[in-house]
C-alpha cells in the first residue's frame with residue numbers, strides 16, 4: 524500500500540496476537556509489524572516483520588518490486604518483531620547493505636550470527652538514495668540500546684520504530700481512519716508498560732528531534748497506525764506522559780483467599796470515594812496485569828493488599844510488584860493492607876517494597892487478623908480518606 528509517493532507499507536496486521544514479548548504483555552487488540560519500502564534510485568526496506576510472517580512480507584514487497592532489487596535494509600531495532608524476517612530477506616539479497624546503529628550491529632549479529640554487509644550510522648548521518656535522503660537519529664534505550672529513528676527527507680516521514688507505536692490491529696493504516704479513543708488506549712498502554720522507565724530519555728529525545736527542525740508530515744512507527752493527521756499530536760502526548768504528572772486518582776490492587784482482603788480493598792476504595800477521589804480496584808488473580816499497570820501509570824496513589832501466606836505475599840501479587848519496581852514510576856504515593864492468621868508479614872513486606880521503589884508510604888498499613896472486624900474496615904476507610912487527602916494535597 525502506497526502511503527506517500529514511492530513509499531509503501533509492506534507490513535503485516537496480526538489480528539490474532541493476544542500476548543507479546545512471549546506472554547509478558549497483553550495485546551487485546553492484536554498488533555501490526557510495520558515495514559516500509561522506499562522506491563527511489565536506490566530501493567530501501569526499513570525494518571522487517573516477525574518471522575512467522577516472513578512469507579507475507581516478501582509477498583507484499585513482491586507486489587511492488589522484485590525483492591532482489593533491494594539495495595539497503597535499515598534495521599532500526601534488532602528485537603525479533605522487527606528483525607525476525609531479516610534472514611529471509613537477506614537470502615534474496617545477500618550483498619545488500621544492512622544499515623544499523625552502532626549498537627545495532629552487535630545486537631543484529633547477536634540474533635542471527637550472520638556476517639552481513641553492515642553499515643553502522645550515528646545521529647545526523649545521511650544516505651542519499653536518489654531524489655530522497657535517509658537521515659538517522661540514534662535513540663538508545665527507547666527502548667533498547669540499539670534503537671534508532673530513520674527520517675525520510677523529501678517525503679518528511681519519520682520512522683521511529685517502536686516509539687509512538689501501539690499494539691493495535693486495524694483495517695486501515697492511518698490515525699484519521701480509526702477510533703480515536705481505542706487508538707489512545709493502546710498508545711498509553713504501550714507507553715506505560717514499555718517506555719515509562721525511559722521517560723527522562725523520551726523528553727530529551729523529543730527536544731533533540733524537534734531542534735533538528737525537520738518537517739514531519741507523517742510519523743510511521745513499527746506498530747499500529749501511522750500518524751498522518753496532525754502527526755505531532757503523539758509527540759505532544761509523549762511529552763505529557765513522559766513528565767509523569769498523575770491524575771488525582773488511585774488504584775487498589777489486591778488478592779484474597781477468603782474475601783477478607785477483598786472487603787478491606789473495597790473499604791479503602793469507599794474511603795477515597797467519600798473524599799471525592801476516584802479509585803479503581805483490581806483483584807490481581809483475575810485482572811490483566813498490563814491493564815492495571817496502565818491505570819497505575821495514570822494515578823497518583825497505588826495501594827496494595829495481600830493476605831499473609833507462608834510468611835510472605837500471595838504469589839499473584841508478586842508480578843505487579845515486580846512491574847512497579849522495574850517501571851520506575853515517578854510521583855506516586857502508596858500504602859498497604861491485608862489479612863493474616865498468625866505471622867502477618869504481608870503489609871510490612873509491601874511497604875518495604877514500595878519504599879525500595881521510591882514510592883512513599885503515606886499512611887500506616889492496616890492489618891486485620893482472620894476476617895476483618897467492623898473496626899478493621901473502618902480503619903481501611905480511614906486509610907482511604909488519608910490517601911485521598913494526600914492525593915488532593917499534591
Ligand code: FEO
Nearest residue numbers: 600602604685745
Ligand atoms: Fe522493541 Fe516492537 O520491538
